[in-house]
Amino acid sequence: MTRLDVTTGATTVLVEQETGRVHVENEEQTLLDGHLGVRLADGTVVRPGDDDASLTTAVTLEAADGAADLTLTVTNEGDEPRRIQAFDLLDGTATFGPDDRVFEHGYQSWSPTATLGLDERFPPETERARPQMVDLAAPDDVRTSHGLTALTGERGTVTLGFLDHEAYLSRFEMDTDAEGTTQVRACCPADGVTLEPGESRASAPLRIDATRSLPDALAALAETIADRMDARVPERAPTGWCSWYHYFTEVTADDVRTNLDALDAWDADFDVVQLDDGYEVAFGDWRTLDEGFDDMRELREDVAAAGYTPGLWLAPFYVQADSDLAAAHPEWLLTRDGEPVDAGPRHGPMYALDTTHPGVERWLRETFETVVDEWGFDYLKLDFLYAAALPGDRTEDVTRATAYRHGLEVIREAVGETFVLGCGAPQFASVGLVDAMRVGPDTAPYWHRAGESASQPAHENAVRNVLNRQFTHRRLWLNDPDCQLVRSTTDLTSAERESFAALVALTGGTNVLSDALAEIDDAGRTLFERTLPPVTNGHVDGVGEREFPNRVVCERPADGAVAVAAFNWTDEPRTLRVDPRAHVDGTETLAWVTLASPTTDGEGDAETTPVVHDGVVERTVAPHGTVLVHCASRPAASRPVVLGARHLANAATQVRSVEWRDASLRVTLDAPAPMDLVVWTPDEWRRADTDAATTGETTIVTATPGENRFAFTTSD
Numbered sequence: 001m002t003r004l005d006v007t008t009g010a011t012t013v014l015v016e017q018e019t020g021r022v023h024v025e026n027e028e029q030t031l032l033d034g035h036l037g038v039r040l041a042d043g044t045v046v047r048p049g050d051d052d053a054s055l056t057t058a059v060t061l062e063a064a065d066g067a068a069d070l071t072l073t074v075t076n077e078g079d080e081p082r083r084i085q086a087f088d089l090l091d092g093t094a095t096f097g098p099d100d101r102v103f104e105h106g107y108q109s110w111s112p113t114a115t116l117g118l119d120e121r122f123p124p125e126t127e128r129a130r131p132q133m134v135d136l137a138a139p140d141d142v143r144t145s146h147g148l149t150a151l152t153g154e155r156g157t158v159t160l161g162f163l164d165h166e167a168y169l170s171r172f173e174m175d176t177d178a179e180g181t182t183q184v185r186a187c188c189p190a191d192g193v194t195l196e197p198g199e200s201r202a203s204a205p206l207r208i209d210a211t212r213s214l215p216d217a218l219a220a221l222a223e224t225i226a227d228r229m230d231a232r233v234p235e236r237a238p239t240g241w242c243s244w245y246h247y248f249t250e251v252t253a254d255d256v257r258t259n260l261d262a263l264d265a266w267d268a269d270f271d272v273v274q275l276d277d278g279y280e281v282a283f284g285d286w287r288t289l290d291e292g293f294d295d296m297r298e299l300r301e302d303v304a305a306a307g308y309t310p311g312l313w314l315a316p317f318y319v320q321a322d323s324d325l326a327a328a329h330p331e332w333l334l335t336r337d338g339e340p341v342d343a344g345p346r347h348g349p350m351y352a353l354d355t356t357h358p359g360v361e362r363w364l365r366e367t368f369e370t371v372v373d374e375w376g377f378d379y380l381k382l383d384f385l386y387a388a389a390l391p392g393d394r395t396e397d398v399t400r401a402t403a404y405r406h407g408l409e410v411i412r413e414a415v416g417e418t419f420v421l422g423c424g425a426p427q428f429a430s431v432g433l434v435d436a437m438r439v440g441p442d443t444a445p446y447w448h449r450a451g452e453s454a455s456q457p458a459h460e461n462a463v464r465n466v467l468n469r470q471f472t473h474r475r476l477w478l479n480d481p482d483c484q485l486v487r488s489t490t491d492l493t494s495a496e497r498e499s500f501a502a503l504v505a506l507t508g509g510t511n512v513l514s515d516a517l518a519e520i521d522d523a524g525r526t527l528f529e530r531t532l533p534p535v536t537n538g539h540v541d542g543v544g545e546r547e548f549p550n551r552v553v554c555e556r557p558a559d560g561a562v563a564v565a566a567f568n569w570t571d572e573p574r575t576l577r578v579d580p581r582a583h584v585d586g587t588e589t590l591a592w593v594t595l596a597s598p599t600t601d602g603e604g605d606a607e608t609t610p611v612v613h614d615g616v617v618e619r620t621v622a623p624h625g626t627v628l629v630h631c632a633s634r635p636a637a638s639r640p641v642v643l644g645a646r647h648l649a650n651a652a653t654q655v656r657s658v659e660w661r662d663a664s665l666r667v668t669l670d671a672p673a674p675m676d677l678v679v680w681t682p683d684e685w686r687r688a689d690t691d692a693a694t695t696g697e698t699t700i701v702t703a704t705p706g707e708n709r710f711a712f713t714t715s716d
Contacts, residue, residue, distance in 0.1 A: 004059060009066030009211030010156075015059055020047040022070070022090050026156045026210035032184060034092015038074045041083035041192045046074070054078025060205075067209035067220070069163065073202040076195045084190040087168075087203035090160075097180030100153030103214060103468075103544060104145045107135045107171075108386045108426050109438040111146070112454035112461065113468045114547040115214075118151075118176045122454045132344035132384075132424070133455040135169060137189060137391045137400070142175040147428040148221055149174070150214050151182070152544055157210065159217035160186055164204040164228050165428035169389060169401045191391070191399045214544035215471065222475035229431040237436075237478050237510050237534040238379070238419065240272030240311065245445065245483055245514035251278040252292030253299050255516075260306045262517035266525065269532045269672055272379050273303045274311030274512070283347065283384075284325035286314050287370055296375040304376075309419075311379035312371060316364060317407055318384035321349035325363075332360045334392035341392040343384075352387035355407030356396035364407065368414035378418055382411070382434075385425035401429045408433040421480055421510070427469075428476070436478040436510055440465030443482045443500070445490035447624055459496055460624070463503060463569070467549045470507055470540045481507065483514035484531070486524035495597035495625030497527065502565045502595060502626045505531040505648035506538040506554040530646055533671060535653040553583060554649045558668075559642060559658040560584055561632040563594075563650035568621040573599045578617045580631035588634035590680050591617050592644045592698070597625025610678050610698040612643065630678070640665055640685050640712050643698070644678040651675055655703075663688075665710045669703040677701050679710070688713045 002017040012025040015036070024032035037047040038057060046055050055078070060071040072087050096102075098119035106113045111133055112122050121143065125133045130140075138144045148161030149172040162170040168188040176182040188203040195201055207224065209217045225231070241259060243251045256275055263270055279293045280286050289296065296312075303310040319326050319333065321340070326333065333340045334352040343352040353360050371377050389404040396403070404426060412420070412433050422434035430437060442457035454461050466481040473479035481504050486497055504511055511534050515524070535554055542549035548569040555562050562583045566576040580589035591613040599622045614634070619627040630644030642658050642665060645651040654671040669675060679699045681687075687699055688711035701710050 004061040006061050006063045006068040008063040008068060011067055011208060011210040013061060013068040013070065013208050015061050015070070017059060018049040020049065020059075022092070024158060024208055024210060026158065029155050030095050031151070031155060031158045031210055032090060032092060032094050034090045034184070036070075036072055036089050037091065038072065038087055039085040041085045054080070055082060064207065066211035067207050069205040069207055071203055071205045073200055074195065075200040076197050079197055081194045081196050083192045084195050084201060085192055086190055087188040088185055089188065089203060089206040090184060090186040092184060094151055094182040094184045095155060096151040096153050096182050098176055100151060101544065102143070102145070102174065103150040103152070104143065105148050106455070106465070107144070107146045108133070109422070109424050110441040110455045113465050115468070115544050116547060118182060125453050125455065128345055129453065129455070131342050131390065132386065133453070135171065137169070137191070138171055139173060142173045145172045145174070146170070148218070150217065150544065152214055157214050157217070157544070159209045159212065159214060159221070161207045161221040162188065162204040163207055163221070163224050165225070165401060165431065166229065166405055167399050167401050168204050169426055169429060170204055189399070193399055194397050218471040218543070219475070222471050225428060225431060226475045231431050231476050232433070232435050233474055234419070234435050234478060237508060238271045238309070239511045239532060239534065240270055240274055240308070240513070242274045242276055242483055242512050242514040243278070244276035245443070245485055246516040246519070247278065249278040251276065253294070254292070256299060257302060259517050260303065260308075263308070264306055266517065268529055271309055272311045272512070273306070273308040274313065274379060274381060275299070276313040276381070280314070282320040282323040283315055283350065284319035284323035286367055288324070300376045309378050310376065311381065312375070312377040313381040313383060314371070315384040316367065316382060316411060317353045317355065317388040318343060318346070319351045319353060320347050321351060326351060329359060332357050332363070334390055334394065336392050341390050343387045343390060352390050352392070353407070354392070354394050355388045355403050355410070356394045356398060361410050364410045365414045368411055372415045372418055380415065380418055381421045381423060383423040385422055385430070389426050389429065404429055405433065423480070427472070431476050434477055436480045437472070437476070438480045438482060439469040439472065440482060443485060445485060445492060447492060447496050459492060459500060463500065464548060466503060466507060467540050468543060470538070471543070473507065473509055474537055479507065479509035481509050483512045484528060485515055486513065486528050487515040487519040488521055488524060489519050493622065493624070495622035497524070498595055498597050499567055499624055499626040501527050501531050502628050502648055503552060505535070506552045506563055506565050507540070508535045508537045508554070508649070530648045533654065535649045538649065554652045556650055556652040556655055558655045559632070561630065561642065561650055563628065563630050563648065563652065565626050565628045567626045569624060571623050573620055573622055575618055575620045576627045578627065578629045580617070580629070584631050584633045586633040588614070590614065590632045590634050590641060590643050592630045592678055593617055593619065593627060594630050594644055595626060595628035595648065597622045597627070610644070612680055612697045632680070638682045638684065640682070640699070641680045642667065642677055643680045646676040651677065663712055665712070667703050667708045667710070669705050669708060671705055674702050674704045677703055681712070684714050685712050686715070687711070
């Protein structure tokens, strides 16, 4: 029997050419066993070696640096068209059971992503919310993970992911029965597209990795996807203000101008001022302005004159049933059996556009030429994008992924290099067409609402996805964790506001505030200021081990210092422990607790003066709070050390170099404004400038952009 056989690292994959059997091992332990094949629209499954002479299959298996890439191609050798439903790259069983874990990746921005036990499930979506939150083409009686997944336990870890997402909204279907058997199907849905006589179609390559740890495998997958799909990753993550979470749909142009004046008075580091939902009369009628908006070009000019990039929200594929667009062009709507497809709730019945219809293509171009060229907006947040990928009858015979990407491609062509943030979007199918991507559900003015699913607006739900999708940041796009809310008039506790600020600061994604500035007190302004400017990246520890990873580390390459945020995601106070030796080189370390969420709102043990610790740090932290510690190595010879920064992420990207020479700390700062640094100052040392601020063992120095020299002297 002819077989393909690849062993690379600890991964071994065997494929029997005549039968289509696929077998995956990790150091001689069986992990997966099944078959591959092509499912037709009539329910027939064609496997290698089958007697259907009109359809032939070919298998490619290639080594890929510790992993194997598997591809299936089908060719129509007959005289009649055939309709292809799906490529199954693996359909069989896994040797993982209820005591093991699965990394489940959500379908779109708001769909939950985390590691769960194989005997656990996310709460089900309501029937009303299903069109928005789940892939309606996927079976609803099994677990579904989109684009990639991983199984992990005592046998090891096997990570599975598709490498290209231009043609297929790929998924993994899994079900663990009472006996502990887990069924797995790796599926590239072809959505019933026609394969003409003489035509061939290939699946996306399936990466099988039983060598790497889950975090490393996710990173490697993202890097390969980015390379294949020409990911767009801007150099700097934008900061800004957004109207949504205070004004919602009641916003007016005057509200924007009021906050422009407040931003000018505050003088913080904001890039973008973005108007959200509320300016349009209806979804679909984006160029017809609602009451409170007279001239979008004039509003745009006011924002630009204040020194900010003007931003605008719209949902290009999502249409109100009572909009003028739907009434004038029912032929543009995605349908099923002649009726518009339900696109999920918003303002009464909502529909989706058929992005393959020539009229829709023209309308998209005209709409975005108006927004970008006529109105002049330079930053776009595109929401509810999943609507273009809903199952339905389209003008063109293409897969849903192809239709979705075509709609985004038309927009990208119309807007050129304008910054585009995707939201409510099928994740991997968006690579190469967006600059940033919302990676979780909406935040909200509360932590959690009992009885709601994991995709609904809530700070807790946003946190889950931000932690578990960090592997996509600066590989596929810039991650967008959604907006910070720092005003004290919400239902969020101070601990919850602090933990989200720390998470945003240390992970390095977009950083947008969405409070009415008049409602933010001094503590809220200080908290937000300490998250600016954005760092490049941070690392989430614990992905694959638990639903809510509870530690984020941001390294400062200039000198090896780090910021370590330990989180208490439980509903009770907990004592958290940070050992600096786990994060910096050397056995002698220095640590400063820069943030510690109070155990009672408004009270607690947050340190207001820089106290240096030379060992393990322990703090009792409020529910949903954090202890944030800046750590550095203690040098062998006693001398001042840059330990921390007012910046929550320890100015990890902004401090570009640190050198001790001639009794001076020489610091190069790459930042738009001065930044305060905390310098550990041993007893025998002090600033040569006697007017410098000192507090116990520390000195606060203010570094300005460029090169800085801070001279110290000893008491000898």
